[in-house]
Amino acid sequence: MRAWLGITLALTGCSLVVNPRAQNEYDLVDAAQGTIPDGGEGRSDAATDAGPDGGLDAGLDVPASPVLRFPWNGYMTGSVHTGALPAERNALRPRFVWEPSEGAERYELQLTASCEAQTRASCVFDGAIEGVTSETEWRPDEALPVSMAPPVGRRYVWRARACNAAGCSDWSQVRYLDVGRQPSDFNGDGYADVLIGAPGEDAGAEGQAGRSFTFYGPAPAESVGAYQTEHPTVANAAFGGSVAAVGDVNGDGFSDAIITAPLASYGGPALAGRALFFPGGA
Helix, strand or coil: CCCCCCCCCCCCCCCCCCCCCCCCCCCCCCHHHCCCCHHHCCCCCCCCCCCHHHCCCCCCCCCCCCCEEECCCCEECCCHHHCCCCHHHCCCCCCEEECCCCCCCEEEEEEECCCCHHHHHHCCCCCCEEEEECCCEECCCCCCCCECCCCCEEEEEEEEEEEECCEECCCCCCEEEEECCCCCCCCCCCCCCEEEEECCCCCCCCCCCEEEEEECCCCCHHHCCEEECCCCCCCCCCECCCEEEEECCCCCCCCEEEEEECCCCCCCCCCCCEEEEECCCC
C-alpha cells in the first residue's frame, strides 16, 4: 500500500542496512617490476623494500585501510531544500569521517551515485567525485548533484584509503548514504511530514478499531491536508497505537513507516497484536 505521507512528532526512524561484503580484494602487483597497481587499489608486499627508483621510501610501511565511521549505511543527510545553508547545515554537503591509520600522511576519498547500494562492494567508481585531505574527515566544497523529482535527493556510495610516501592502502569497505533525504519524508518531496495515530477511533466498526492520519509539509497550518491511512477496519484493534518512521527500508528512495495495532488478533490469539509496514511513495 503506497499511501504514506507522514511521521510521528515524537519518533524518528533509521534505515535498515545491507551488511557490506568484507574488504574488497585486489591482485598484488608483481614485485619484480617495482610498480604500484593500476589505480593504486592494492600494494606490493615488497613496498617497504623498494628504493627511490621504485618511487617508494625504503623502510616505510604502507598504512592500513581506514575504518569508516560516518555516515553509516542508509544515513539520510536531511532535506534537499537546505542546499543554500552554510556547510554545517547543508544536507547536500555531508561530512565524511573515518578512523586514523597509523603512518598515513593523507587520505583519499571517492563517492559516486552510479552504483547500487546492494552491489556497492563491487562498484568500480567510474567518474567518481574525489577528495584529498590530511585530516580524518572531509566535506565536499560544492553541493553534491541530486534529483529534484520525487524522491528528491540521491543515493551515493563512498570509500576511503590511507596514503604516505610508500604508497596507498587498499580501499576501505564501501558504504552508502542518501543525500538530501530525510526519514520523515514519505512522499519524497523533500519536506518533513507528520503521522498521527488515533487508536481510540471507531472508524465505523464496532469497538476500538483505530485510525491514523498523515499531514504533508510544508503547507501552512490553515491549509494542511489530512489523509486517512487506508487499512481494513478491525474491531478493537487499536490501529495507530504507535507510529514510527523507519527510513527507506525497501530501498526505493522513499521513507517508510510502521504502525501498530496492539489489540488486533487478525484471526490469531486474542490480543496478539500486529505491527504493519507501509511503504512511502509519490
